Amino acid sequence: MSTEQQAARDENPKPPMQVQNAGRRRIARAGIGAAGILLTLESRVAMATGPQCVAPSAAALSHGDNSNYVERGRCEAIGPERWVELTDQWPCSKDVKFGALFKCRGAEAEFADIEVLKILSEVAYVEFIGRALATTYLNILSGKLTVLDDTTLLKMWDDLQTYQAYSPTSNVTWTAYDVRLYLESTYRA
Template identity: 30%
Template sequence: MATEQQHDAPVPVTAELSSEGAARRRFARAGVAASGVLLTLHSQPGMAAEVCTTPSGFLSGGLQSFRGPPPTCAGRSPGYWKNAGWPRGCDKNAPYTRVFSCNSQNAKSYGGSTQIAILDPKKWDRDGIGRHLMAAYLNVQAGLSTFQTVPMLQRIWLEYQAKGYYTPTAGVKWDGAKIVEYLQGTMY
């Protein structure tokens, strides 16, 4: 006569988890459900971040859905445009104000510069916003940045000029350094 032995599963040892441990466990349980989202996040080392989205999309981690073809995100830096041929219809010697109008406070500095000259660092171009906006404009004109528009770039400049910051979404204020950080993220 054979006797059946019952094998009980080991009794789990429960220990109090720290809040970090509990958060990790919840994250691990999400597992497969979250893997699709995690795989869409893209990280690059150092300052080589790529931001292929509008300013408000930048705040949501770039997790926007696009209808139609994916956006083109191959923007070039101010230094590139300083030395490269410009897109058709763009005039290096035209005033900066042809694209980005200036208030009376900026009329002598930005307003007195040509589009090519603004690409050089200037002491009065705090944070380099003028040169990065000009590069972003050229990227749009060249088709290297299809998720940005000229009116969007102009709104950033006009609000920054008027208020000293840009509001990409309600309750968020970007100073010049943050605007430049966003613009640099659209360039390589």
């Protein structure tokens, strides 16, 4: 390199490395052992977005809003108020009773003879898990929700009646309240 070329190069120094990525670059240079750390750093952006319609096991493992198991484009679920407006689009009769879809026993037996439409539309049932179950069931049967199937939904209900809890994965137990919140998140995402 000539003296003139060196002088010209010194006059136009390279811009310094961006500070925000310097740490990541050092970790990346550390080798393959640091790959997990790098991926963890990169996943913070994904974690900030929260879950949008995830399977029960993913919701249980992710602790709610920290989910990286987003099923994009597979959730077009609608809420109970919308199902009340769209009874002509139900995948079953609008006169169906709750007990015809979900076997009721014990304390829940009183809900067996109530029409699903009534459970979806009346304020008295807002906190009743049956409202979330019925809404989710309609979403599954209509193809609007694909991260959960009707077999799993019915198991949730059966386990809640039998054991007062549902376990989406080993060492994780959901109460009826937890199940309701999960089901509601599938159509309020």
